[in-house]
Amino acid sequence: MPNRLVVALAYDRLSTFEFGIAVEIFGLPRPEMGPDWYRFAVCAVEPGPLRATGGFRIMADGGLELLEQADTIVIPGWRGAFAEPVPPVLVEALRQAHARGARLMSICSGVFALAATGLLSGRRATTHWHYVEQLSQAYPDIRVEPDVLYVDEGRLLTSAGSAAGIDLCLHVVRADFGPEIANRLARRLVVPPHREGGQAQFVERPVPPxxxxxxxxxxxxxxxxxxxxxxxxxxxxxxxxxxxxxxxxxxxxxxxLPPGEWLLAERLIRARELLETTRHSVEDIAGATGFGSAAALRHHFRTRLGTSPAAYRSRFAREPLTGAGTAPS
Structure with a gap:
């Protein structure tokens, strides 16, 4: 990433928590992460004053011209979700930024602003479960995933309800800087280092008796x-x-999850760890994690993660890799 500028949108009646996620992940100085950490700016969608939920007022760094420089644009939950029109000037600015190569990511109901651009047509996307039906009705050409934490469609990324935005942002950090940096940041935030995008948005009873x-x-x-x-x-x-x-x-x-699904998720987690940290063959990793064969491991990687074990390793492997000659356990 030659340009690490992340720009978060701000507007009147801003969704404070979703905006705060973008600031926490991308906007704080983190010298311990090295000299190439993100730069951050706040873009005012409209003239001020901009009020956020809870009585805050936002002082932006600039207007929509900031989107011309951004590598990543974060769209917090959009005011009124589907009921509030997205300004045409914002729609056009997002389209131009994407055409230039920028990565666009929405948190929660921010997907409605992203959907208004037409860029999600024919693609997968998600939002908070409360808005899934409205998104499907308003944009039937979008393949809405109703029960996942986030969806990565390359330079178009969407997340479910508020806290799922943290998972999506950490997923982006993981792609940009690798798993070690993402895990270190997760520890700073005191959150799980990685939750699968395909994990359910909620469970029937989160804490058992x-x-x-x-x-x-x-x-x-x-x-x-x-x-x-x-x-x-x-x-x-x-x-x-x-x-x-x-x-x-x-x-x-x-x-x-049923036991079988839970086991599959745990096996994928362990397989990813081995791909990231060792040079063990895909066949050996498949055996060590219960998939039985490399073909089965590739199938589940493709189905659940949208990639292959080899492609995942080339993207996320840590340096230096270890364990070239010993079978994994």
Whole structure:
């Protein structure tokens, strides 16, 4: 990235939290991240004064001319979502920025401003679950993903509800600077270093009752420790001291996923770690993570991550890589 200027849009009745995410990720000085960290500016969509939710007033760095210089443009949640028209001058400025090569990313209802440009036509996108139906009705040519955290369509990125914007921003940092820097930033923010874009936006019961937590926490650790092995549902239920039917119900209530889907997500996480940090072959990594074959691992990478293991490694591998001759565990 020769130009690391990130520009966040500001407008009257600004969505404070979503705007704050952009400032926190891209706008704070972070000398510990090295000399090439992002530069940041705030673009006023309209003349001031600009008021944000909660009584704040925004002092912007400039107007829409800033978008002509930006490498990345962040669109916070749009006021009124689908009910508030997007100014034509903003629509045109976003189109021109994208044509020039800028990356456009929306948080929550900011997708409505991005959708107004027509750039999402025929592409995948997401938004907060509360707005999914409205987005689908207003823009039927967009392939709306209703139950994911974020969608990466190259230079067009969209995220679900507010906190999912953090996941999307960390995903961008990961692509720009690599996993080590993204993980370090996540630690500073005290958030998980990486949540899959395809993860559900919400689960039925995020925190299980204490009696279930006592049973499931050790089981989760054991399941992660033996990813290479078959883990039949009946055996897992017996370990948890539950009937199969009760186990399936409580597992999904606690995680938002059936056991098989949860295991698949954990196997992909471990496979990514090995691709990032070792030179082990794709076949060896597939065996170590429970996929059985390189073909199966490639299939799930393509389905879930939209890429191949080899392409993922070339993009995210840390230097120097280790473990060239030892089978992964």
């Amino acid at each position: 204490a009696r279930e937590g006592a049973r499931f926490a050790p089981l989760f650790d054991r399941m992660r420790a033996r990813l290479a092995q078959e883990q039949p549902i009946a055996a897992l239920a017996a370990e948890a001291g539950m009937s199969t039917r009760t186990f399936l119900r409580r597992f999904k209530a606690a995680t938002g």
